[in-house]
Amino acid sequence: MLLNSVARAALEIQKALEEEDAQFCFIGGIAVQRWGEPRFTNDADVTLLTRFLDDEKWTDFLLSRFKPRYPNAKQFALEKRVVLLHASNGTGLDVALAALDFEVNCVTRSSLWRSKKNIALRTCSAEDLVVHKAFASRPRDWLDVETILMRQGRKLDVGLIFRELEPLVALKEEPAILERLRGLMRKRKVL
Numbered sequence: 001m002l003l004n005s006v007a008r009a010a011l012e013i014q015k016a017l018e019e020e021d022a023q024f025c026f027i028g029g030i031a032v033q034r035w036g037e038p039r040f041t042n043d044a045d046v047t048l049l050t051r052f053l054d055d056e057k058w059t060d061f062l063l064s065r066f067k068p069r070y071p072n073a074k075q076f077a078l079e080k081r082v083v084l085l086h087a088s089n090g091t092g093l094d095v096a097l098a099a100l101d102f103e104v105n106c107v108t109r110s111s112l113w114r115s116k117k118n119i120a121l122r123t124c125s126a127e128d129l130v131v132h133k134a135f136a137s138r139p140r141d142w143l144d145v146e147t148i149l150m151r152q153g154r155k156l157d158v159g160l161i162f163r164e165l166e167p168l169v170a171l172k173e174e175p176a177i178l179e180r181l182r183g184l185m186r187k188r189k190v191l
Contacts, residue, residue, distance in 0.1 A: 005090075006029070006091055007115070007117065007121075008087070008089055008091070009043075009044050009087030009089055009092075009093060010119075011119060012087050012089075013044065013066070013085075013087065013093050014121060014122065016065050016066075017046075020061060023107050024046055024047060024048045024107060024122065025046070025123055025124045026046055026122060027045045027046070027047050027128075027129060028041065028043075028045030028094070029042075029044075030045065030121060031123040031129045032144050034113045034123050035123075035129050035148050035151065036129075036147035036148040036151055044087075044091065044093050044094070046096065047096050047098045047107060048096065048097060048098055049098050049099070049104060050098060050099060051098075052099045055078055055097050056074075056078065059074055059083055059097070060074070062077075062085060062095055063077075063085075066085035066088075068083075068085060068086075069084040069085060070084055081097040082094055082096050083095040102131065102164050102168060106131075107124075109124070110122050110123060110124050110128075111123070126148055126152045126155075126156060127156055127161045127164070130148055130161050130181070131161055131168070133145045134165055134180075135168050135172065137180075142180070145184060149185060149188040149190050153188065153190055154189075154190060156190060158185065158191060161181075162178070165178065165181070
């Protein structure tokens with residue numbers, strides 16, 4: 001179940017983005033609440049489609065509505081492609097400026113999720129969350145992948161996961177990510 005402060009922050013940024021007809025979805029801890037094992041999260045991670053062309057427009061919009069977490073926030077956002085903000089309640093908001101084919105597909109496949117608190121948030125699909133988490137490849141991300149595999153099991157479209165992940169892993173030049181994911185899938189009897 002979502003923490004109240006994170007849920008409020010997520011609803012706040014979702015409302016702001018919907019008012020501007022933005023294409024976006026929540027990833028990270030909020031999506032893990034939906035697809036994996038609920039766990040503590042202290043921020044809301046958002047993928048916002050900007051397609052490179054509208055990075056400055058969306059950065060300016062976000063900085064006009066939310067407090068930046070760091071000085072030189074606009075420059076940081078345009079260089080690193082992430083806008084780091086605080087919601088009105090102080091909760092962190094990490095907004096990734098998205099343009100890659102996978103990110104476009106991720107937002108396109110996203111759907112509304114009504115949590116146990118009857119809060120409707122737009123999250124990425126379980127498959128896309130596995131891709132995000134495996135690609136990030138941090139210890140916490142692998143634990144999240146395992147909980148998604150446990151909860152979703154054979155409902156997952158494994159082919160889709162690998163079609164999206166393989167080109168990203170090739171860019172990162174870390175093929176071990178694919179083997180680790182296959183190993184987890186075999187362990188959880190998803191493959």
